Amino acid sequence: MHDRQRLAAGIGYVTALLSLVLCMAPAKARADASNVTLAQSFVENLSVQGIDVLADKSLTREARIAKFRTMLQTDVDIPRIARFTLGRYWRTASAQQREEFKSLFQDWLLSNYVARFADYSGQTITVTGGQTESDSLVMVRSRVNQTNGAPPVDVDWRIWVQDGQGRVVDVVVEGVSMAITLRSQFDSVIQNNGGDVSALLTRMRAAVGPTGGSTTATSADGA
Amino acid sequence: MRSGSRAVLGLVLLLSGLTVSGCATKPTANNPQEIAAYNAANDPWEPMNRKVFAFDMTLDRYVFKPVAKGYRAALPQPVRDSVRGVLDTWHAPITIVNAILQGNANRAFTSFGRAAVNATLGFGGLFDPATDMGIPNYQEDFGQTLGVWGVQEGPYVVLPFLGPKPPRDAIGFPADTVTDPSFWVFNGFWAPAGITVVDMVDERSRNIESLDEIQRTSLDFYAAVRSLYRQHRAAEIRNGATASTATPSYSPSDFQFDDMDGSGSGS
Numbered sequence: 195m196h197d198r199q200r201l202a203a204g205i206g207y208v209t210a211l212l213s214l215v216l217c218m219a220p221a222k223a224r225a226d227a228s229n230v231t232l233a234q235s236f237v238e239n240l241s242v243q244g245i246d247v248l249a250d251k252s253l254t255r256e257a258r259i260a261k262f263r264t265m266l267q268t269d270v271d272i273p274r275i276a277r278f279t280l281g282r283y284w285r286t287a288s289a290q291q292r293e294e295f296k297s298l299f300q301d302w303l304l305s306n307y308v309a310r311f312a313d314y315s316g317q318t319i320t321v322t323g324g325q326t327e328s329d330s331l332v333m334v335r336s337r338v339n340q341t342n343g344a345p346p347v348d349v350d351w352r353i354w355v356q357d358g359q360g361r362v363v364d365v366v367v368e369g370v371s372m373a374i375t376l377r378s379q380f381d382s383v384i385q386n387n388g389g390d391v392s393a394l395l396t397r398m399r400a401a402v403g404p405t406g407g408s409t410t411a412t413s414a415d416g417a
Numbered sequence: 418m419r420s421g422s423r424a425v426l427g428l429v430l431l432l433s434g435l436t437v438s439g440c441a442t443k444p445t446a447n448n449p450q451e452i453a454a455y456n457a458a459n460d461p462w463e464p465m466n467r468k469v470f471a472f473d474m475t476l477d478r479y480v481f482k483p484v485a486k487g488y489r490a491a492l493p494q495p496v497r498d499s500v501r502g503v504l505d506t507w508h509a510p511i512t513i514v515n516a517i518l519q520g521n522a523n524r525a526f527t528s529f530g531r532a533a534v535n536a537t538l539g540f541g542g543l544f545d546p547a548t549d550m551g552i553p554n555y556q557e558d559f560g561q562t563l564g565v566w567g568v569q570e571g572p573y574v575v576l577p578f579l580g581p582k583p584p585r586d587a588i589g590f591p592a593d594t595v596t597d598p599s600f601w602v603f604n605g606f607w608a609p610a611g612i613t614v615v616d617m618v619d620e621r622s623r624n625i626e627s628l629d630e631i632q633r634t635s636l637d638f639y640a641a642v643r644s645l646y647r648q649h650r651a652a653e654i655r656n657g658a659t660a661s662t663a664t665p666s667y668s669p670s671d672f673q674f675d676d677m678d679g680s681g682s683g684s
Contacts, residue, residue: 328673331672348657370648370649378457379635379636379644
């Protein structure tokens with residue numbers, strides 16, 4: 195009698211374990227699939243928002259920059275990109291240097307890409323697919339259709355998905371990753387200055403300019 | 418920086434670089450992250466490469482870029498497109514031969530069809546009916562073929578006048594030259610050299626803004642070009658397909674940080 199009870203308990207235990215394992219595999223697959231769906235619709239929404247801002251000719255330059263700054267803060271995972279791009283030197287940087295790097299990095303991104311706003315001429319973005327790279331990372335493929343007869347450009351978006359929220363961590367244009375290019379540059383600057391993180395901060399500060407990211411990139415509009 | 422003797426200085430630096438052949442400092446053996454970064458950069462001749470790069474950029478600034486700008490200002494777009502079309506039609510055998518060597522029959526046939534259409538209906542490439550018919554324009558070269566065959570790129574090398582040419586592409590370059598029909602059709606030095614110069618000027622005229630943009634937005638122009646060149650070549654070798662998740666310079670776990678994501682599964 196006692197043995198039979200133990201056997202029943204054993205079978206029950208094994209069955210529970212088996213069903214748990216069997217259920218977890220599809221659950222993981224479902225999570226992956228839903229991450230991809232979420233990331234794809236995130237990129238679709240983001241591109242619609244971005245194009246609305248670019249195409250709205252009634253916006254002043256300052257208003258447009260303000261809107262992009264908001265998008266950058268909510269839809270781009272700046273802290274994560276900052277850590278990625280600082281790479282191995284994140285560990286050696288002091289807490290103060292890390293904070294300054296994060297804030298400089300955002301200003302620097304804005305000042306670099308604000309100048310490109312004037313280039314917009316009706317391009318459209320079509321999301322063409324997506325695949326998971328890791329539990330939280332999805333690569334969304336898209337195609338930017340040009341208006342001047344030039345061939346379309348393949349743009350991939352690395353989207354970090356966490357708690358049902360997607361954020362951009364990388365943009366890959368024709369196979370060239372922005373995050374990887376930045377990381378190799380930052381690494382090179384610090385390494386060529388004897389591993390001193392402050393050398394990078396100095397150079398970034400100079401590039402952003404004394405007035406901050408919103409007003410520096412005025413000269414490079416148009417040709 | 419702005420004096421005319423800059424090119425001479427560049428040449429002197431280049432020659433001194435070649436003889437001294439400075440090497441990047443190797444990392445200390447007990448720091449695995451440093452070694453990983455050193456291997457990822459794969460640029461043991463960085464000091465010399467930087468000198469040659471500076472020389473190339475000086476040459477570009479005072480010669481190639483102004484000539485390319487003049488060319489673009491002097492000739493209207495349709496004429497420049499005809500120049501590109503004729504060059505592409507001449508160069509088509511390079512793409513066809515390399516597509517075959519890569520075992521890519523589809524690209525070989527497509528490129529043959531494109532060249533055949535443009536050579537005939539397009540009057541030798543002056544016009545581009547192939548694009549109107551929706552035939553894509555592929556570019557394959559022997560450096561890419563070696564990559565498809567599994568040959569590694571090798572350490573980064575910048576050559577005078579030619580720019581980034583790591584060993585795999587340095588080998589590919591002469592192979593493409595002899596696959597180019599103009600090498601066999603035109604005798605002597607000047608005709609092939611002239612075609613090469615026109616090709617370079619036309620190519621440069623199409624990249625004026627994008628190269629300016631890279632220079633303007635980079636904190637280390639040399640390192641930016643090195644990274645862009647490598648990523649671009651890797652994308653060309655895999656023919657535009659999305660990068661496999663792990664490459665020598667990237668792993669998806671690079672975006673995972675334990676102190677941001679709790680005790681996650683990341684490194």
